[in-house]
Amino acid sequence: MPQDFIYVKGAREHNLKNVEITIPRDKLVVITGVSGSGKSSLAFDTIYAEGQRRYVESLSAYARQFLGRMDKPDVDYIEGLSPAISIDQKGVSHNPRSTVGTVTEIYDYLRLLFARVGMPHCPKCGRPVERQTITQIVDAIMNLDEGSRITLMAPKIRRKKGEHKDVFENARQSGFVRVRVNGEILMLEDLGGLELDRKKWHYIELVVDRLIVRPDTELSRVAESVETALREGEGVVEAHVEGGETLVFSEQFACTKCNTSLPEIEPRTFSFNSPHGACSDCTGLGFKLALDPNLIISNKDLSLSQGAIAPWTRGGPSSGWYISLMESVAKANGFS
Template identity: 55%
Template sequence: MLQEEGVFVDDLSNVEANKKIVIKGAAEHNLKQVDLAIPKNKLVVFTGLSGSGKSSLAFDTLCAEGQRRYMQSLSSYARQFLGQIPKPKVDSIEGLSPTISIDQKTTNHNPRSTVGTVTEIYDYMRVLFSRISIPHCPICLEEVGRQSAEQIVDAILDHGGEVQILSPLAREKKGTFEGLFEDLNSKGFVRVEVDGKYFRTDDPPTLKKQEKHTIYALIDQISLSSQERSRLTDSVETALELSGGSVVARFLEGEGREDEFFSEKVSCPNGHSFDLDMEPRSFSFNSPLGACPSCGGLGTKEEMDLKSVIKDPSLSLDQGAIDPWNHQITDHSEQL
């Protein structure tokens, strides 16, 4: 009989090994031919009386077999320095991943001590995530990445049709931007889009300083074809240089239009840019690049609980509004 998440089933073949760890005939120490299916990617707790076999199943069976299989995957040269791990008394274990274990008696009061640092897998995980992870935008959850000018040109040409090349100079920013319009006009840029409307750079709109504005400089408008690649490349490079690494391709289709954002910096399709390079330090809570700016990488914050300090807001300071002062009245409290 097999117990699967509290339900007994007879057919072991119905249990998918990629979703569960399947144990058959565990007999280590005081275990009596235990058959069990443990779900993966979930928090599983073994409970029971002292001596019921919790540690025998978790440490001496599961963890020991996981470490033994890992040892077998190493070269014979490496195994000679590590010794042999005996096989636990169990008929079979399927779906078992590499294991790590922490004894419940292990105590460390250092706030920077975690499961990763105690088991020494933290540095390996940082390298793994920095090399193969796919970052996503924390604002819109879209995948982020960077593109070269050549990749941007290829993507625009693949779309085809008629396109406007725009250089995003301000996105939801406050200001009058008088100097920006003058600079564009002096550089030879004729048209600019401000909050969805086109204006000439020699006759720009008067903007309110306290309102947010979105400003695009119109670089070019092209009917795409393979013959226009050189012109498109020049326009894209001009837009990237003007904006500092970003370009918007506006595809014109009949009465409608579709904007697509491209960037040489790490950014998402919706234009959220990030000054971020994926490296191991980005995943370290001991580095300013990876640490939470709020807690500094500690995972906790110390804040004052005003309800504990001021028990009764209706009282004055002299009447004892601040509770800690009531335990020892000093000259300082009377002066305050």
């Protein structure tokens, strides 16, 4: 069972004087002290050096020949170590795109790992998001309990206001016989007098097929119905189990509950250096430039002409231009 601390006993590397210390794991730990007190000797030359040495020794003989021999630090005993990463404070770039991941060169491997084995989830409801093929959808339907009565439907309207008369007319022209309107299955030929409240939310699905799960059910028929439902439902098909739940399948990378489409995950999705994966607000830098009103108007007791807006009163050839611009705006808008 992993320990929750690192125990160092008898550390004598460089200027350390037989130090014994317990450091919590999985925490942000800061080692402080005056210059020459042994901070770097403990962190880099003892703990990191021993963690790296043990990691190298766990590799094969073939791999070790390329890494060279690492000496054991002057310490009696260290317990609870894991493979360690060390970043010298003097060598870190001030470029905001330089991170622990890029400096240690594990960033590309992490992007590849997330892209290949990651399971995306809907940012709104948290449900897993995945695409399904027609074969997978048919298998899922046929794996339901024998005797289950299934209604295959293609969703056309999802929580939208309006009368949606065009949906019914297009369904008739396409040869459909039934629709489900707000949870109730109706015959299209009986909808002549149906008037939906255009101010309320509505749900409309086309009934593509009705079937019973049996060993002798023709898979070709089910596959054809699923394909039709996917085409009419823009990549989404609903399988309503009589007396049970409604299963929703999608051949698109989208959340069928929230109707939220997501881009298919790939390595560049997790790169802040790529427009495809970078945050749209900060463009991958981790910070945004913004105006602070308290810095712009440092003294609220001053008028504009007295220098209330600090950047306009710092002198230079542009100050007069700001003043003339301010006077023109005041004259055009009728204030002094």
